[in-house]
Amino acid sequence: MFRFQSLDDDCTLEEEDEGHVEEEDEIDQFNDDTFGAGAIDDDWQEEHKRLAELDERDGLGAGLGGGGLGGESDLGGADLSSSACRLPPPPSLSALGFSSSSSGLPPQDAEDRAGEGDLAESLARLILDADPAIAGVGAAERPGPPPGSSGPGLSALHRLDQARALPQPSSIPHPSQAHQHPHHTQHQLPAGPSTSGLPPPSSMLSYQQQQHLMRRGPAPMGQMNSHSIWENSMGFGPVSVAPGLVTHMEDSPLMSIIKEVGLPKRPPQGRNDEGRDLSERVPPPRSSSPVIGSPPVRAIPIGTPPKQPMSHALNHQIHHPTAVHVRAPVQHRYPTPFPERLSPNTLLNIANSPLCRGPFPPGVGPVLSQIQRAQLLNSQVAGFPRGGPAPPLLPGSGGFRPFFGGPPPPHGHRMGPPPPHGPPNHTPPIRHNTTHLHPQHRRMLTQRMQSRGGDRGRTGGDRRSRDPYSNLMTQKEKEWVTKIQMMQLQSTDPYLDDYYYQNYYEKMEKRQEKETDSSKKEHTTKLITPQVAKVEHTYRPVQFAGSLGKLTVSSVNNPRKMIDAVVTTRTDDEVCWHSVVCEKREKQVWNKRRQILYTVEKMYSLLLEVQDFEKRFVQAPEEDRESLLEQHKNNTVQLCNSLREKEWEDRVSDEQCVMIMSVRKGKRLISRILPFLPAPQAAAVVMAIARNLPALAKKDKQDQVLCWLVEPVSAVIQSLSSSTLTDLLQDLQGSEGQLASVLHNKFGVTLLYLILSEGERMQSSDPNCQLMDDNRWTELVFSVTRELLSVPSSSLSPPLFVPPNLLSLFSRYVDRQRLELLQDKLQISDLSR
């Protein structure tokens, strides 16, 4: 900002005085004419109308010439209007269109009416007008051509307007802005401080710059609401013209335009700070993140060091939230072309901002390079204690003195030289948010530091001040490293992580309490250890307030939760009867099966004991044999009992057997148990098997282990009596159709053959056998043969083995023909043949 002023001053120094004086007068006059003495808050349009009526009465001619040039500057619009109002027809007013927003019109009108020749003239004037020095000359000339006649006057006016309008705000392509700007600044003038208060740099440029200055000074942000387009494009744009070019200003209209317009717009300062410091930007809250459910995406990873803001040496606007109307003395206004040291402007700004704010600036870092910053800090720190001649880095020391004298320099980053006026018990700035030290500890530390600082302060400070490369690591960076180190110290359980520290200080505390009086308050301080909040890491699905249910959006970090499978126990009330029953049945089945398995296991262990008995018996010494025997008997008894379903029944329970046999292991068990069972029970078991063979066979389909039973069963059968045998055969045949299914099964067939063969053996061996006493046996055999013949060969499964005496059996009961058939079917070898 003061750069503007400096430029103004430069202009002032270089330009002629006469032109300025003239312009100044004219401007001021028109100021007063237009707005009256003092600021008026009225809408400029109303004002314009009022004045138009006034001017109409006055007439056009007089004001035209004067109004010609004077209205050049931002007053152009109103002045033009006021001067234009002197034209008789009101429609021409609107045709002029300066008041209106249709601002593209006037230049065209001017062109159309003025013609090509005038265009050249106007362009020439544009260039000339751009230069305030010549503007005055032009002003003198202009009243000439357009006399009172409306046509040429109009054209001249247009030309003038054009000429005036064009150089003002921007280049020709932006006539709208051109016209808005004059109005805009008009508007500003009444609002802002009075124009009379302005220092008199009479060039239109400087005037505009002053406008900017004034505008920006009081409330830079507050004026955003009005004429925002113009504000943005121009308001904060600094004129980044190297001061060296100032001397060439009058030669280049472009420069002037740039000076007025500024470079491409910059966002206002507040946003600037946040925008630059990406590493400290808070990520948006979770629900509004576009990647719902995923962790907030950090553009910059967490571990990156603080970024240095861009170092535009000339970009010093950031440091001035408040206008500082300080100018460097003339000789220091132009920095060296290569500012390896700081430019006075930058230095000034930096001196202003960080110093005034204390040791830890909020987040706005200087925009210098590392070296420059370091030098600055060196010079500042060096400068203060000495208070003598300014360090060589700062040109124009006189002007900067007040800034150093005021606020105390930051001593946070440097522990060496304590300020001379520092209190002796001054504690260094310990950040309480990062560490919680035991108060005793802290006291010790401060003492230690002070003693160290006091001893080495002077020499260290001097040495460091002479070191031009010190402070390359900025405060911010140091803090950042410290922060990381502190993060590593966080602990949820300090007694676990830092046991010795905690205990040591506890002991010290106790010791101190003993030594000194307890009246001192400081010993009642308690140790506060930093506790890191235990963050909940359980998955909580993203939910929005007021919505029903959960989102179906999922990501890799936030996988979709499966459908909440809630386990509900069914009660009779809720669920239908059928399902309840089914469930119950299922449960029952399962329970039963479990029970069977359990029984089988128990029996197995008994069985093993029984089987091992003999071995043990042999090995055991004499004394133990009896007990072993006893045990054995018990076991056997138990085994038998287990086959019984109910305790009080003597018989082997059919159901139990079947149940056991339904399990594969059970079948195996039975096959192993049979030899140990007493005869009747064994027989009973076999009978049970025979009776339930179809069922067993069906269950055995997968396992096919029934055949294990063959041997023990055959052994049992051979011990059977004839009647039992007959019964067995009967059982085997059982109900209708059972035999067929029996024959279907291998074991069944085998069993059948066994029975028959046994019968045959009985008959053949023992003439007194009672097998033939009743016809049962014969009938049964008959039925068997019948069945055998009728059953198709395919369904007849081959037995495990074929007893040899079957043929003789069959030959007893069947005739030759059938015998042969049987033979073929069963493939019984004919021994007799």
Next chain:
Amino acid sequence: MNYVPGTSSLIEDIDKKHLVLLRDGRTLIGYLRSIDQFANLVFHQTVERIHVGKKFGDIPRGIFIVRGENVVLLGEIDVDRPCDTVLQQVSIEEILEEQRLEQQAKQETEKVKMQVLKDRGLSIPKADNLDEY
């Protein structure tokens, strides 16, 4: 101490002259300018000091950036204290020559040792991952 009370930090060592011994045996002396959380060090006006016997030589190296994991020890040099060592500073060429000779001698003894061991049927495998100097 200012920043991290109760812990050890390199912050207060910044801008001071330090001597650092690296894992490969080099000794560097320079002004510590910057650090980071891994204790990577930035040295300024670094000088590599080679010691051979009672002689030493300084080789100016400029700016050094040392990766933290390669630091064995780091110590501050008090520039104010008078230097009363018995070491004799020599030129760079001389010290490099001395170093070369020392390395050569060492290699020869190592070779002889290996040969002797080999003759006796022993072999000590050379641990390549150790830092030997």
